[in-house]
Amino acid sequence: MVEMVARPYEGAFEKYALANPDVLCLSADLTSSCEIDKFRDKHPEQFLSLGMAEQNMLSFAGGLGLAGYRPFIHTFGVFLYRRPYDQLMASIAYPRRKVRLMGFLPGITTPGGMTHQAIEDISVMRSIPNMTILETGDATEVESICEAADSIDGPVYCRVLRGNVPRLFDTPIEVGKMRELSMGDDILIVTSGITTEEALRARSALESAGVSVRHLHLNTIKPFDDQAMLDHIHSVKGGVITLENHVTEGGIGSLIAEIIADNGVGKKLVRLGLKDTYAHGGSRPYLMNYYGLDAIALVKGVEKLTGEQLGISEQDLATTRVEAVHSTVKAEGL
Incomplete structure (x- = not known):
């Protein structure tokens, strides 16, 4: 734990x-x-x-x-x-x-x-x-x-x-430097903030299903090292998935889309986040599941990207939870 x-x-x-x-x-x-x-x-x-x-x-x-x-x-x-x-x-x-x-x-x-x-x-x-x-x-x-x-x-x-x-990391923030959490060559997953924990939960299940995952965590959103990201995009055989605690317009999904478009890269991009909607009130795990910001949403995003059904369930992901179950913790107040 x-x-x-x-x-x-x-x-x-x-x-x-x-x-x-x-x-x-x-x-x-x-x-x-x-x-x-x-x-x-x-x-x-x-x-x-x-x-x-x-x-x-x-x-x-x-x-x-x-x-x-x-x-x-x-x-x-x-x-x-x-x-x-x-x-x-x-x-x-x-x-x-x-x-x-x-x-x-x-x-x-x-x-x-x-x-x-x-x-x-x-x-x-x-x-x-x-x-x-x-x-x-x-x-x-x-x-x-x-x-x-x-x-x-x-x-x-x-x-x-x-x-x-x-606590997921051992080293402090280095401004302008993304964290390389895994270096697979099938798909690239880019996350930031609380969605990184969800990607860590999903990653072992994805790899058990035969998907080699390259996972990057962003703590510097602007300014951004476009060339380093472009190198990672070129290093995977498939496409890119972004998962963010934000609307899909203008956040890291848009950031990656801009890099792909500006450099004429012919790879698919799946952007996961809030889809042109405001969120209602509720606990964090409930909202993350309802709006598709959690580990199972990421698995479905991989299935959309690859066109393959991976057979990964919510129960499979529960066994790889990084943190104590959020729903057992008192919801954050204001």
Whole structure:
């Protein structure tokens, strides 16, 4: 069983901020929900509460960046780009301020429904000039996200996992470098965030069924090493499947489609994710299954890509679960 780490961001941010006194912690009235409440209580000299006013907070953070500080903004991802989009563009992205946008509850990791689910954030942020996008997929990446984000000379948007997070990797995030998790030569599977755990669950079953899987995990969405990905695409005999906690338009599925199209590669692509829909409220495993973001959806995607029935069932995948069964864990609140 894989180690589960409780609130990995909490300790990681405190350690990083104390080692870098020009780092400031900003909150938008979701302090405990973003695991920075203990930091607020212990280190008030580095903490600022901007209240439930994200537009003002982003402009304020841009001013702090101009003054030489490195503000880390903490709120739910959806509140970092929908409501304050103009301030994000004018005060942070355009002047290339060193503002770190720590977005919690990416995609369907919350039962809060449409208002709290950041399902199109990657597509929005990818289109903004000067913006870097990082996404965490396990506890190790959460623990290293602060240092990774702060290494960028400009604004950074991060999709951050919270609560109990599985540890899947031994090494920290290396900005711009994808993780090569398996190097098969039949099909290429590209995942990010929470979908990587699902692909790990599916991979052994797929290989037992005779499918040689090349599996890549992305933690840097932008900027992106097109040539490295192109080499991987050329290295498989079949096509590519992307699985993401996001709509299929504008996310990593679109990223791979652009690389294939721009380079005239004649290989099939199956994009798995939210299909032109908002998600309703519910537990993470329920939503992942309902909207086709889990291991069995990936198996069906492989069958669609290859045109073969593999005979893999939900029960087969249950025996290869990486993490403790999500449904036995209390659903995340807001």
